[in-house]
Amino acid sequence: MAEAALRFRNDDPVEEPAVTLDAFIEQTSASAVRIEAGDDPRRLIPHLGRVKLVEVGFPRFRDGRGFSTARVLREAGYDGEIRAEGDILVDLIFFMRRCGFDSFAPQAPLGRADVDAALSRYDYVYQHAADGAVPIWKLRHG
Amino acid sequence: MYEYDRYDQAMVDARVEDFRDQTRRRIAGELTEDQFKPLRLKNGLYLQLHAYMLRVAIPYGTFNSRQMRKLADIARKYDRGYGHFTTRQNIQYNWIKLEEAPDLLAELATVEMHAIQTSGESIRNISADQYAGAAADEICDPRPWAELLRQATTFHPEFSYLPRKFKIAVISSKEDRAALRWHDCALRIVRNEAGEEGFEVYAGGGMGRTPFIAYKIRDFLPSGQIFSYLQAILRVWNMHARRDNIHKQRMKILVHDLGEEEFRRQVEEQFEHFLTLGTDFPQAEYDRIAAFFAPPPFETGLSDDIDLSDPDFALWVDRQVIAHKAPGYAIANISLKPVGGIPGDISAEQMERVADLAERYSFDEIRATHAQNLVLPHVRKADLYAVWQALDAAGLADANLDLVTDIIACPGLDYCSLANARSIPIAQKIAQRFADAERQRDIGELKIKISGCINACGHHHAGQIGILGVDRKGTENYQLLLGGSGAEDTSQAKITGPGFDEEGIVDAVERTIERYRELRTDGERFLDTYRRVGMDPFKEAIYG
Ligand code: HEM
Ligand code: SF4
Numbered sequence: 001m002a003e004a005a006l007r008f009r010n011d012d013p014v015e016e017p018a019v020t021l022d023a024f025i026e027q028t029s030a031s032a033v034r035i036e037a038g039d040d041p042r043r044l045i046p047h048l049g050r051v052k053l054v055e056v057g058f059p060r061f062r063d064g065r066g067f068s069t070a071r072v073l074r075e076a077g078y079d080g081e082i083r084a085e086g087d088i089l090v091d092l093i094f095f096m097r098r099c100g101f102d103s104f105a106p107q108a109p110l111g112r113a114d115v116d117a118a119l120s121r122y123d124y125v126y127q128h129a130a131d132g133a134v135p136i137w138k139l140r141h142g
Numbered sequence: 143m144y145e146y147d148r149y150d151q152a153m154v155d156a157r158v159e160d161f162r163d164q165t166r167r168r169i170a171g172e173l174t175e176d177q178f179k180p181l182r183l184k185n186g187l188y189l190q191l192h193a194y195m196l197r198v199a200i201p202y203g204t205f206n207s208r209q210m211r212k213l214a215d216i217a218r219k220y221d222r223g224y225g226h227f228t229t230r231q232n233i234q235y236n237w238i239k240l241e242e243a244p245d246l247l248a249e250l251a252t253v254e255m256h257a258i259q260t261s262g263e264s265i266r267n268i269s270a271d272q273y274a275g276a277a278a279d280e281i282c283d284p285r286p287w288a289e290l291l292r293q294a295t296t297f298h299p300e301f302s303y304l305p306r307k308f309k310i311a312v313i314s315s316k317e318d319r320a321a322l323r324w325h326d327c328a329l330r331i332v333r334n335e336a337g338e339e340g341f342e343v344y345a346g347g348g349m350g351r352t353p354f355i356a357y358k359i360r361d362f363l364p365s366g367q368i369f370s371y372l373q374a375i376l377r378v379w380n381m382h383a384r385r386d387n388i389h390k391q392r393m394k395i396l397v398h399d400l401g402e403e404e405f406r407r408q409v410e411e412q413f414e415h416f417l418t419l420g421t422d423f424p425q426a427e428y429d430r431i432a433a434f435f436a437p438p439p440f441e442t443g444l445s446d447d448i449d450l451s452d453p454d455f456a457l458w459v460d461r462q463v464i465a466h467k468a469p470g471y472a473i474a475n476i477s478l479k480p481v482g483g484i485p486g487d488i489s490a491e492q493m494e495r496v497a498d499l500a501e502r503y504s505f506d507e508i509r510a511t512h513a514q515n516l517v518l519p520h521v522r523k524a525d526l527y528a529v530w531q532a533l534d535a536a537g538l539a540d541a542n543l544d545l546v547t548d549i550i551a552c553p554g555l556d557y558c559s560l561a562n563a564r565s566i567p568i569a570q571k572i573a574q575r576f577a578d579a580e581r582q583r584d585i586g587e588l589k590i591k592i593s594g595c596i597n598a599c600g601h602h603h604a605g606q607i608g609i610l611g612v613d614r615k616g617t618e619n620y621q622l623l624l625g626g627s628g629a630e631d632t633s634q635a636k637i638t639g640p641g642f643d644e645e646g647i648v649d650a651v652e653r654t655i656e657r658y659r660e661l662r663t664d665g666e667r668f669l670d671t672y673r674r675v676g677m678d679p680f681k682e683a684i685y686g
Contacts, residue, residue: 037385060385062180062263064303068381071300075419091164091181098299117163122156124149126293127369128421129300136149136293137427 004083004103006093006115013103014053014081024051034085041069045076054078056101058086067099074100074130090114094122100130143206143507144289144434146254153296154256161185162244169241183262184302187243191559194238197260198250202270202288202312203231203510205255207497210508212253214493220246225493227478227486229550229601230309231269231510232260236557258296263304265295265376271313271320272511275435276519278467281331282339284314286432287368290423294369301376305383305391308376309348321512321628323347323356324604326393327375332362339365345375345405346397349598354394355632359406367413369422374412378405437468438505438520444470448523455530457579461541463526472523474504476516476533477540477548481573484566485551486514495536503529512628513550513589515543544589545582546655547573550601554594554611555618561594563611563618568592571648576655585655587667591626604628606669607651608635620647624654624680625672638681650684657683 004013016032021043024033032053035041044051054073056066070082081103084096088106093115096104104110125133146154161182168178179189186197198213213233217225220242221235228234238246250256260267268288275283291310295301301308311320314331322328328344341363347356363371379393382400397405446469450456464473476496478486488496500508500518503525509517521529533539542548549572552558554565569592576582591605595612602608608623619641626635642650655668657680662671672680 040381061177062303063385064263064301064305065381065385067300067303068377075415089177092303095297095299095302121160122297123152125299126153126296127298128419136153137423139149140147140430141424141426 004105005109006104006106008097008102009081011081016053018053018055035066035069037063037065039069041072042076044073048073048076048078051078051080053081053083055083055085055105058084058088058092061087061089061092067095070096070100071130090118094118098125098129098131098133143204144201144285144431150293151251151254154251154254154258157185157256157258158244158247158251161247165240165244180262180303184259184264185247186257186260187238187240188261189559190236190553190557191555192557193236194240194243195234195236195557196238196243196246196257197228197232197234198255198257199260199267200231200233200255200510201292202268202274202285203272203512204270204274204285205508205510206506207501207508209253209255210493210497210500212249212255214490214497216246216249217490217493223490225488225490226484226553227488227510227514227516229512229514229552229599230267231272231512232267233510236553261307263306264302265298265304265308265310268292268295269309269311269320269325269512271315272509272517273319273464273473273519274314274509275437276466276468276471276473277315277317278465279315279317280467281314281333283432283435284312284329284331286428286435287329287331287365288312289431289434290428291368291372294372294423298376301373301380304376304380305385306388306393308379308393310372316630318628318630318632319511321601321604321632322630323632324349324601324628325356327372328356329368331365334362341365341368341371343371345409346394346402348392348394349601349603350392351389351596351598352392352395353598353603353634354398355634356394357397357402359402359409366425366428367417367422370416370419371409371413373416373421374409377412377416378408438507440468440471440520441522442469444522444524446470446523448526452527454534455527458530458539458541459526461543461545461583466520468520470523472521472526474518474521474526474529475511475543476518476538477542478515478538479542479548479573480537480540481547481577482570483573485549485569488516492536492538495532495538499529499532513544513548515548541579542582544587546576546585546588546590547582549573549590549592550605551592552594552600554592554600558594558599560597561611562596562613563594563620565592565594565600565609565611568609568611568620568644568647571644572651575648575652585659585668587669588655589628590651601628602626603634604632605635606667606672607654609647609651610637612641614641617643619643622647622650622654622684624677625669627669631669636677638677638684640685653683654680
């Protein structure tokens with residue numbers, strides 16, 4: 001399991017190794033699971049009660065399947081850690097945060113200043129997502 | 143027309159700075175070209191054969207004189223004095239320098255324009271009927287929905303790294319002027335029996351190397367639920383679609399592989415889920431947007447008479463002018479297809495003349511069409527003569543709408559690094575062959591569409607006559623296709639047989655057309671004749 005280089009949570013990081021989705025569903029004692037691009041995250045939903053960490057793999061940064069994975073889990077009410085691991089560019093972080101990722105283990109290190117700039121560049125958003133940001137239409141209509 | 147408020151403006155301004163930073167990191171070597179490519183593509187910047195090309199969004203094809211003048215300034219300052227209108231109602235510049243692109247975008251932002259999501263694997267600029275708000279046959283103006291969806295799909299966090307591009311079109315009439323079912327997601331506004339507005343939804347269309355006509359997946363979707371439904375479609379595709387072969391990642395392939403039924407079932411299941419999340423925009427926001435598209439203050443009591451005593455003007459009116467919903471008004475089409483010109487090209491000076499005319503005679507509105515022409519949507523019939531004279535003086539008064547010289551062509555080998563063959567010179571040669579105005583009128587409606595490679599940017603699959611450039615043992619070769627349509631009678635063109643060289647393809651087009659003239663019955667268009675008699679008589683004429 002990759003260690004999170006960037007974390008937006010206050011609780012202690014989970015130390016347990018993340019197992020594959022199949023293994024997680026079988027091993028009822030596991031609490032960390034890794035979801036690969038192409039796995040159906042909805043299979044995890046019946047087991048969310050014991051999940052403490054979900055690691056989502058990004059094999060290539062252009063592969064955006066993991067964005068849906070995070071949202072599906074947040075929409076199912078999961079509020080534990082969701083970590084993005086793999087080919088992660090600074091330009092993805094803002095969207096990833098909006099989809100519910102709250103920790104990051106990028107293959108190549110990200111500059112903290114670049115991350116901060118990317119996260120603060122857009123003051124507004126047009127649509128609801130998993131981050132609770134208020135969409136522009138709501139600001140318009142109070 | 144829609145106007146930005148401070149939020150919309152803040153979004154495009156932030157995007158300019160975002161892109162400026164990405165460009166800086168690329169120039170400084172912090173980003174590799176591989177990393178930069180998808181980022182620049184999300185902002186419409188392609189690398190072509192000779193320079194960068196920038197595609198600027200014209201949302202749903204509607205813009206005003208101030209924006210057109212800015213496009214002209216940009217053509218002069220950053221390009222070589224030209225712009226190029228595309229088949230998706232956008233405009234492209236072909237000679238852009240990377241280091242200048244951020245400044246260009248900053249200038250666009252001053253007139254509420256941008257290049258956001260005009261290329262790359264994103265939800266693209268949404269296209270719509272070019273006669274929206276003016277057409278006599280529309281149920282309502284489709285543009286408020288297009289604008290609402292523009293906002294809803296801009297920087298959508300879940301759907302910004304899609305498997306491939308995703309193109310949406312919206313119309314609200316029976317007649318299809320937007321090549322609706324050639325889009326990934328196609329929306330037609332309809333009324334149900336209770337008189338409520340909703341969408342007929344089609345999914346899985348697209349051209350490229352594996353063309354598909356979109357399937358209808360919903361007869362009636364209540365309009366207020368469109369964003370939920372769209373997100374459902376996108377999530378099904380985003381989670382499922384293969385990522386191992388760039389040529390198989392368009393949604394059309396997934397719809398085809400899963401089958402229409404199963405795709406629809408999964409979308410409906412996700413849709414139920416999205417409805418529970420409350421992400422749809424409220425009626426109040428639709429109303430706010432729709433107010434910007436209220437009809438302009440049309441004068442009443444105007445005469446419908448047009449003085450047609452000038453024969454050249456009469457020919458132009460006959461071809462370029464379309465019925466308007468308001469009495470005394472007309473829709474005037476401006477041809478960007480002069481014989482011998484480059485389809486869709488327009489000079490900075492011409493842009494300014496069109497801007498002047500829009501301001502003076504068309505309630506400050508201009509439209510771009512997917513056939514690479516322009517429209518003045520709201521012209522008083524009494525002003526048509528003055529408009530025509532001004533267009534004539536600007537070299538924009540060709541009367542060839544939907545005729546054999548009104549050709550759609552992609553940039554082809556003259557610009558594009560993916561091309562197998564040139565498209566522009568073929569369009570020019572065909573237009574020259576049929577330059578005679580009398581001959582064009584005699585042939586009647588005939589839509590020729592030319593692509594320089596299998597990617598089909600020139601819509602050859604939808605051409606009544608389509609031409610596809612291929613590479614045959616290192617030389618340019620052209621295949622001929624017949625019978626396509628991008629209108630409400632959508633169909634896919636079929637290949638006639640072996641290809642031709644550059645001269646041969648022009649001859650083959652001419653033989654096809656001559657055979658049509660022999661075979662047609664009264665009032666029959668080329669496409670009607672083809673559908674009635676089939677391919678064989680044409681093959682015989684072409685291959686002898
Ligand atoms: C020169 C730069 C261009 C490049 C590199 C390029 C590249 C491509 C590629 C790779 C495809 C196939 C997409 C797919 O099958 O998924 C495509 C399709 C398309 N392009 Fe372009 N293109 C260029 C210019 C243009 C221009 C100038 C236009 C408009 C005149 C245009 C309009 C389209 C359209 C309408 C399609 C078909 C959409 C569909 O498959 O449904 N492209 N382009
Ligand atoms: S059809 Fe091919 S040659 Fe023409 S613009 Fe598209 S990619 Fe280039």
